[in-house]
Amino acid sequence: MVKNSFISVILQDEKEENKGSVEFQIFSFTNKIRRLTSHLELHKKDFLSQRGLRKILGKRQRLLAYLSKKNRVSYKKLISQLDIRELKIR
Numbered sequence: 001m002v003k004n005s006f007i008s009v010i011l012q013d014e015k016e017e018n019k020g021s022v023e024f025q026i027f028s029f030t031n032k033i034r035r036l037t038s039h040l041e042l043h044k045k046d047f048l049s050q051r052g053l054r055k056i057l058g059k060r061q062r063l064l065a066y067l068s069k070k071n072r073v074s075y076k077k078l079i080s081q082l083d084i085r086e087l088k089i090r
Helices: 002-014 022-042 047-070 072-082
Strands: none
Touching: 022 047, 022 072, 047 072
16 A cells, blocks of 8 residues: 555654654544545535535645644654645745
8 A cells, every 4th residue: 555655755764763753643544534534425415524615625735734843854744744825935
């Protein structure tokens, strides 16, 4: 699965198991977002899942903003690996 390959990439970079890192949290939120998006394509009136998706999107956005301020290189690398759009910071 994609999750296991990404875990190994993170572990190679940090040389220790750190599943609570910002990068891993962003990755897991991205997986949840993709799963919920595909679910909502089939079930358009599932409003509770829509609400959950919006909450997860907000959490991921806050984590991405934090990471972009903390470590811009790591942020750019993660954005390219996950193939998501860059965050527009005002």
